Amino acid sequence: MDPGNSVERLEQQFAKTGIKGDQEPHPPVSTPTNYAPYPQGHQHQQPYGVGATRPPYSSQNHNWNTQRPPRPEGHYGHRNDNRGGDNQRPWQQRGGSPHYRPHNNFNHSSNSNNNNNYNYNNNRRMGNHGHWKDGQHIVGGRNSHIERQLFGNVEDTDRQHTGINFEKYDDIPVEASGENCPEAITTFTAPPLDAHLLTNIELARYMTPTPVQKYSIPIVFAGRDLMACAQTGSGKTGGFLFPILSDMFAKGPSQRPTPKDEENTTPQQQQQHSTSSTGLPTVLILAPTRELASQIFDEANKFAYRSWVRPCCVYGGTDIGHQIRQIGRGGCDLLVATPGRLVDLLERHHISLRNLRFLVLDEADRMLDMGFEPQIRHIVEKEDMPGVQDRTTLMFSATFPRDIQHLARDFLNDYVFLSVGRVGSTSENITQKVIYVEDDDKRAALLDILRSEHGRTLIFVETRRMADHLNQFLTSHQFPATAIHGDRSQIQRERALTSFRTGHTTLLVATAVAARGLDIANVEHVISFDLPSYIDDYVHRIGRTGRAGNTGVATAFFNRGNKNIVKDFISILKEANQEVPDFMHAVAREGKTSGSGRGRGRGRGGAGFGPGRGGGNVNGGGYTFGGRDFRQFDYDPSGAMYGMPGPGGMAYYDGNGVMVPAYGYLPPGGYPAYGAYGAYGFPPPPFVPPHFMHQFGDGLLPHPHANVQAPPPHAPLPPAGTPPLTSVYSNHGDESAHYQDQANWY
Numbered sequence: 001m002d003p004g005n006s007v008e009r010l011e012q013q014f015a016k017t018g019i020k021g022d023q024e025p026h027p028p029v030s031t032p033t034n035y036a037p038y039p040q041g042h043q044h045q046q047p048y049g050v051g052a053t054r055p056p057y058s059s060q061n062h063n064w065n066t067q068r069p070p071r072p073e074g075h076y077g078h079r080n081d082n083r084g085g086d087n088q089r090p091w092q093q094r095g096g097s098p099h100y101r102p103h104n105n106f107n108h109s110s111n112s113n114n115n116n117n118y119n120y121n122n123n124r125r126m127g128n129h130g131h132w133k134d135g136q137h138i139v140g141g142r143n144s145h146i147e148r149q150l151f152g153n154v155e156d157t158d159r160q161h162t163g164i165n166f167e168k169y170d171d172i173p174v175e176a177s178g179e180n181c182p183e184a185i186t187t188f189t190a191p192p193l194d195a196h197l198l199t200n201i202e203l204a205r206y207m208t209p210t211p212v213q214k215y216s217i218p219i220v221f222a223g224r225d226l227m228a229c230a231q232t233g234s235g236k237t238g239g240f241l242f243p244i245l246s247d248m249f250a251k252g253p254s255q256r257p258t259p260k261d262e263e264n265t266t267p268q269q270q271q272q273h274s275t276s277s278t279g280l281p282t283v284l285i286l287a288p289t290r291e292l293a294s295q296i297f298d299e300a301n302k303f304a305y306r307s308w309v310r311p312c313c314v315y316g317g318t319d320i321g322h323q324i325r326q327i328g329r330g331g332c333d334l335l336v337a338t339p340g341r342l343v344d345l346l347e348r349h350h351i352s353l354r355n356l357r358f359l360v361l362d363e364a365d366r367m368l369d370m371g372f373e374p375q376i377r378h379i380v381e382k383e384d385m386p387g388v389q390d391r392t393t394l395m396f397s398a399t400f401p402r403d404i405q406h407l408a409r410d411f412l413n414d415y416v417f418l419s420v421g422r423v424g425s426t427s428e429n430i431t432q433k434v435i436y437v438e439d440d441d442k443r444a445a446l447l448d449i450l451r452s453e454h455g456r457t458l459i460f461v462e463t464r465r466m467a468d469h470l471n472q473f474l475t476s477h478q479f480p481a482t483a484i485h486g487d488r489s490q491i492q493r494e495r496a497l498t499s500f501r502t503g504h505t506t507l508l509v510a511t512a513v514a515a516r517g518l519d520i521a522n523v524e525h526v527i528s529f530d531l532p533s534y535i536d537d538y539v540h541r542i543g544r545t546g547r548a549g550n551t552g553v554a555t556a557f558f559n560r561g562n563k564n565i566v567k568d569f570i571s572i573l574k575e576a577n578q579e580v581p582d583f584m585h586a587v588a589r590e591g592k593t594s595g596s597g598r599g600r601g602r603g604r605g606g607a608g609f610g611p612g613r614g615g616g617n618v619n620g621g622g623y624t625f626g627g628r629d630f631r632q633f634d635y636d637p638s639g640a641m642y643g644m645p646g647p648g649g650m651a652y653y654d655g656n657g658v659m660v661p662a663y664g665y666l667p668p669g670g671y672p673a674y675g676a677y678g679a680y681g682f683p684p685p686p687f688v689p690p691h692f693m694h695q696f697g698d699g700l701l702p703h704p705h706a707n708v709q710a711p712p713p714h715a716p717l718p719p720a721g722t723p724p725l726t727s728v729y730s731n732h733g734d735e736s737a738h739y740q741d742q743a744n745w746y
């Protein structure tokens with residue numbers, strides 16, 4: 001599908017419906033209930049449901065979301081073309097809107113939550129850092145100015161979530177599996193936490209630990225590796241920062257020589273190494289996006305305040321020379337990084353990982369999917385990082401698909417799997433609404449919603465181009481909007497985020513670059529203008545609201561173009577006790593006969609991802625949305641690993657524990673899904689033979705541990721005329737240099 005044509009077609013479609021940005025696009029339509037299908041065009045058709053007239057559907061309707069390759073890091077220039085506009089002109093001058101909240105002192109460098117690079121350096125110069133001397137932690141002096149910068153004021157609504165209500169989490173089910181799980185703590189106390197950390201926790205006004213923190217703190221203190229799956233907004237950042245910083249405050253800098261030092265360097269060289277400007281972090285935290293890395297860095301600065309620990313942050317899109325100087329001058333005890341920039345710095349020997357004691361993968365499922373996995377392997381296995389036995393490895397996310405859990409074992413040692421929350425991982429604090437809206441009507445539907453609401457609203461779209469178009473469209477309709485996506489320069493991205501955080505612009509149009517981890521206070525509404533191709537991505541996106549015990553609303557525009565995720569979507573809604581509109585069931589029933597055959601897993605999973613999923617049957621296959629320890633469900637002590645049986649088939653490991661590759665199957669009218677790794681479903685014939693899978697590049701090649709076997713002899717070839725499949729680049733707009741995705745196959 002030609003992206004240019006499809007976008008043009010979209011624009012023509014918009015033009016047909018009168019949506020041009022300079023005229024009233026669509027008469028406001030009142031929807032009787034939130035779940036009513038959105039009227040088609042001007043005709044106000046009957047709601048689409050079972051037996052009702054279906055809105056005309058064209059298989060081309062949704063192709064306009066065609067994605068473009070991400071730009072390599074080096075291509076992110078500081079372009080000042082202002083595409084998409086940051087709307088720096090005062091809003092009143094442009095007609096205003098009820099969304100506007102006057103903010104006369106807007107200055108992104110002074111109001112941002114992300115402005116601590118500057119303050120952090122000041123912080124050092126003011127000499128209030130502590131240090132480690134003669135085996136003792138000497139804590140620095142207090143500074144009220146820095147404390148305001150780091151922790152904000154109680155009334156600072158741009159930075160504080162209002163009405164944090166973690167009691168809501170008290171009856172959330174928590175499951176910890178693995179040998180000898182340590183007991184959870186119930187309060188922040190010293191011991192077990194370091195006394196200095198407690199003073200910083202108090203400054204942050206955290207009264208009690210969240211469930212994930214209650215468990216992760218003793219697990220890490222016990223020296224155990226951890227894979228933690230907890231709902232969005234439930235305090236996972238503290239879940240890894242608290243035990244790590246507490247340990248560092250108590251034990252001081254690591255001095256341990258690694259075997260590599262002993263083998264390859266002379267004592268003189270070692271001496272040179274430690275006095276050179278090379279950063280020698282004790283902790284490495286890897287995150288998928290620059291904005292998330294920056295946010296974790298800010299949190300690390302808070303909780304490391306006045307301690308000997310110097311946090312440091314490196315990510316792409318910014319001047320590497322500046323980062324090198326930061327590492328050299330200020331030290332780098334706790335390093336937060338995006339993988340691409342870190343590899344660059346490792347290769348230039350500005351950072352060495354030989355002293356590492358803690359490795360953290362935040363958004364770990366994202367970090368281990370095919371976009372990042374090669375870089376993560378390079379960092380963990382090919383550089384000088386201590387081996388898995390000699391470091392503590394922690395992985396955190398709100399979703400942990402089974403295939404990623406399999407892969408994660410390579411990086412973990414005797415780990416505890418912690419699951420906080422329901423198996424379906426959306427929070428019940430988020431009210432989820434689904435509206436049936438054809439692609440042509442989405443803009444009108446959006447305007448209707450925005451005209452009746454004035455809160456901070458995040459709008460997710462699938463492509464960067466669409467983000468720009470929608471931003472322009474909203475701006476031309478007098479809404480204070482801005483956009484964040486991977487084609488914008490880092491300065492534009494940060495400016496957009498700051499503008500949204502501070503409430504200068506109450507609408508942020510975003511691609512998936514803003515989907516994970518970002519903690520923006522008081523986001524009231526997340527609108528999935530486009531639904532993502534994978535339900536886990538939806539879970540993360542809506543998780544930008546309803547955080548820290550607050551409530552929020554998530555509205556999804558749904559149509560038949562989303563039928564590939566409809567069953568997973570229904571399960572997510574049910575698990576969070578949300579209403580499932582009839583039209584979703586109807587589309588799901590259609591899916592049964594036409595079947596998209598798409599698995600998940602971004603080139604890793606595919607048809608066999610989880611038992612029974614290849615045929616699009618979720619429930620029968622026992623798939624869960626990442627909240628279960630696969631060891632409990634797939635593992636058979638006899639040496640064979642099985643999935644849970646379902647109508648779609650059975651997950652399949654052979655009796656010797658050797659993985660049998662997944663074979664996609666070709667449902668009528670659908671495309672094959674592919675998988676090459678993990679506990680795969682063993683779907684019904686016809687099979688797609690492995691040679692077909694190999695067309696798709698790295699991510700679809702079998703994992704090195706997989707022993708690929710020939711397909712069963714009866715597997716037929718794909719039917720004549722099956723179009724050749726090609727990988728397309730996704731629109732994740734993050735640090736993944738070679739991220740490939742099967743999105744928009746059809």
Ligand SMILES: Nc1ncnc2c1ncn2[C@@H]1O[C@H](COP(=O)(O)OP(=O)(O)OP(=O)(O)O)[C@@H](O)[C@H]1O
Pocket residue numbers: 161164166205206207208209210213230231232233234235236237238397398516517518519543544547548
């Ligand atoms: N113990 C606590 N008490 C009060 N607030 C807390 C506590 N722990 C974390 N928070 C606040 O809760 C919010 C969400 O925390 P955090 O960003 O760590 O969530 P998360 O689980 O990592 O979310 P996501 O899945 O989106 O990455 C933050 O604003 C944080 O400051």
